[in-house]
Amino acid sequence: MTTTAIHVRGLEKSYKDLHVLRGVDFEVASGTIFALLGSNGTGKTTIVKILSTLLKADAGSAAVEGFDVVGEARQVRESISLTGQFAAVDEILTGKENLVLVARLRHVRNPGHVAEDLLSQFDLVDAGSRRVATYSGGMRRRLDIAMSLIGDPKVIFLDEPTTGLDPEARLEVWKIVKKLANQGTTVLLTTQYLDEAEQLADRIAILHSGRIIANGTLAELKGLLPPAKIEYVEKQPSLEDIFLALVGNRASVGDRASVGSRESVEDMS
Amino acid sequence: MSTHFFSDTSVLLGRSLRHIFRSADTIITTAITPIAIMLLFVYVLGGAIKAGTDNYVNYLLPGIMLIAIASGIAYTAFRLFMDLKSGIFERFHSMPISRSSVLWAHVLTSVIANLLSVVIIVLVGLMMGFRTSAGPLAWLSVGGILVLFTLALTWVAVIAGLGASTIEGASAFSYPLIFLPFVSSAFVPTKTMPGPVRWFAENQPVTSIVNSIQDLFAQRPVGSDLWIALAWCLGILVIAYAFANAAYRRKMA
Known part of the structure; x- marks a missing residue:
């Protein structure tokens, strides 16, 4: 179990004059939870976008499951799932329709069945036939993560999964993330909450001024x-x-x- | 284009169609202003307008349809903008789907929604005395021109939807388009207009489209207007499509 799921070398990215990433290096082992910790605007989301093929880096390389994010973007997209900073759900559709939509786009067999399964897994059975516009923040986030699990992606990116959630919903998300890792999914999580990284992550990297200034287990970081x-x-x-x-x-x-x-x-x- | 282009497009089209049928107000509001204009021009101003026809509704209807389409495409910019803002675009793009499907689904939705608005307008027109002896072929030709016109303008709307930074900006670009039919042969024949205005009216796309549809409805032989109309629509379509795709790639790079 020492295969590398995510491999990032010398990643650089600027937005006009703003040099957000100045050479980011890290690796994530398969089946582990890796937390990118940093204040707002330090480039956590930029890294996630580059890894999920939404953004091109100016320099450096990044690979997911051995596939280059630029050259083999399609294979990368087949291996990953992105849960963005804001729950990317369709408000006008019902919860179930959202799940079926993603299942169809991922070309999985029996989309309806997959959707029903996830609804019960995520405690959304009663809400499944309601429009998402009526959902609470926690329910949206649960649906959002459920949508990300369709097609059993090997790597899941969670960009600030608990920002804006109440404490109870936050604990629920934590439970889901732990369960994912137990099933062998690699999770890259960004967060600005220190306790979240402390609770969930096998390894924690601290991103500051465009670089990873510390990377290790919680115990190793404490040893610093x-x-x-x-x-x-x-x-x-x-x-x-x-x-x-x-x-x-x-x-x-x-x-x-x-x-x-x-x-x-x-x-x- | 990838192997999944058609299946992905139809799945995403299904999604957008759910949107418009669940908020049917977008179809109704698209139809209602043009219908109000039609009522105004037929029953208030129509008596004083000499369009050289005994049935002014017949003369007016093609222009009203174009006004509906010119205003209806703003909803595509709106829906596109909302998808960008809500993050659902990023979700789609991080999935192994055909990327062009995402835009095509919105464009095809626009065609369907606008055609529905046009159907409502034709029904109201019939109640107001619109009559035509046009056969199936002529109706098909009219439908074809309208689809082409909608496609061309919708791709313009895609540029606006991708480039806008506010929701108002995404929708406002269509206001000038709505006025194009007013300075065309849609309401009165262009020969009554003073020199420069007449020149503009006769050389802008709406006049040739209006003339073609009027001829088709009246079972008159369609002259060079049809070719000019097609050239306009195809030209706008090709250019807008190229710009929209460039804007799209820039957005995603």
Whole structure:
């Protein structure tokens, strides 16, 4: 199980004067959940769009399941599924019709049956015959992800899957993502929520200023900081601390005192 | 074009047709303004207009149909814009489907929706006294010209829908198109117009199309107007199609 599902080398992309990606490298092993973590506007969506053949990079290469995203775009599209930042569902159609639509476009056998199956899997049976315009945010997202699973894609891109969802809907999405990975699907997830990456991902890459500035398991990322010198209260650095330390003023990375003392003050008060 | 072009296009066409039948207001609103104009010109202004015909509805109907189409194609720009905004376009494009199907489905939907509006207008025209002795062949020719006209303008609408940055911008481009029939032979014969206006009216696409349809309905021999009309429609179609596809590739690159 050490095959590579996604391979990205030296990816660069500019929008006019804005140099969004300045040489991005990473690999995602098959069947794992990989989280791209970064603030808004750091280029997470740009990477997802390049990998899902929607956007061409200025330089560098990217391959999904061994297929080049430019030269073998069609094979890439057969291997992937994209769940974009905003639930890409058809409001005027019913939930079931949305699923049947995608099933037909993916040329799977028995689209109606596939749709029924997914409706029950995603707890949308009662809503299946209602127009999506009447759905809540969480229901839309569930339908959106259900649409992405049709045709059993090997790799799924989830671009900020829980942005704008209430906590309950968020937990539901997390459950779905974990289940996907257990079934052997490779998941590339972008998020600006640190706890989401912490909860879901096997590996986490932090994207900042157009580059991956850290990439590893949660434990490895925690190891990037020198062991905490505990002064008042014993407390492991959370991923949030690591992220902010790495992303923020680099000079303050080693400045444990400031991080430590802030926590201590809070804890004392 | 890929192997799945026809099946993908028909699936996506089914989707857009559901849209228009579930919000049939787009067909009705497309028909209603032209019908209002027809009522106005026949029952209010018609008595004073000398079009050289004893049945002004017969004279007017072809132009009214063109006004309906010119306004109806704005919905294609609108629907395209909404698909782009909602992200459903990206979903389609990240799937292994024929990419040109996505545009063709919208264009064919436009043809069907506009023809339905035209049918409503013809029915109202019949109630208002429109009469023709045209046989099946003449009706088919009229239908063919209207389909070609709709296709040509719809591809223009595709450019607008892909290029617009706001929903208003996507729909507003068709306003000037609606006025083209007013400065043509659609309402009055061009020979009553002063020099420059007459020159413009006689050399813009709508006049030749209107004249052709009037001749076909009246069972008169169709002159060179038909060829000019076809040339206009095909010319606009080819150019708009090329620009639309270029805009599409730019959007996707």
